[in-house]
Amino acid sequence: MKKKLWFTDDFSPEYIAEKQSEGWLLRKASACHASDTVEVCDEVGGDVPEQYKNTVPTFDTEGFVPLEQFDAVSKKLQETEQQLTMARSEFVTFQNDVDAMKARVALLETANYNDLKIDDLKALLASKGIEFKSGALKDELITLLQG
Template sequence: MKTILYFIADPTDEQIAFAKAHQMVIRNPQAYSLSDYIEQCDAVYGDAPQAYLDKFPVFELPEMSDSETDLTKLKNDELKSLLMEKGISFNPNAKKDELIALLQQSELEPKE
């Protein structure tokens, strides 16, 4: 699994859900100073400090397929059915954004 650092100060609930959906680790860019150790990662996203931008590539969101854009229009039961079809386990009490994140995550994983 790739480590993507999402640099954002005071993230909103939507930004936190976005980070979860893309398996990003949130970091506060204001907490970094030039004398700090640079955390190893595969890519950075958001307001990354220049030291990180110099060392790591910027993460680019994969283009969404039509099926991914329609996920928000589906009901929870429909999302759960899709997860079951794909053999993905989930918490039966999961919220809609968590179910969508699981489906999007399965789309990002390499096919074998």
């Protein structure tokens, strides 16, 4: 079930009943401050506070998602699809060519660690069975690999 928050300062019994019948959980709009933590939810509506506008889908009476939100999600989706395509390609190559897999492993082992991304460093550490903190900085990961 979706968690939907409706921000308002109208807490008349009729308004509350109407919004609750539509599946909304009511929140006092004027009580929200910019420094407040964003409550985890699936959708927001009404007098939506600024901190919710770019992080949570906003209810629109016409059913449209704001263009900025759509563009941001679309860009992230394209990036993720590119990463997935590259990973699939590498997987298929490795599956069919053990020598290619060994060459890639050798490259990672001899590569300049500073040139690698944090995710690559973590993958390399994991493949070697070396434990690391999930929030470790790049320098810390490199030190573990060199150690």
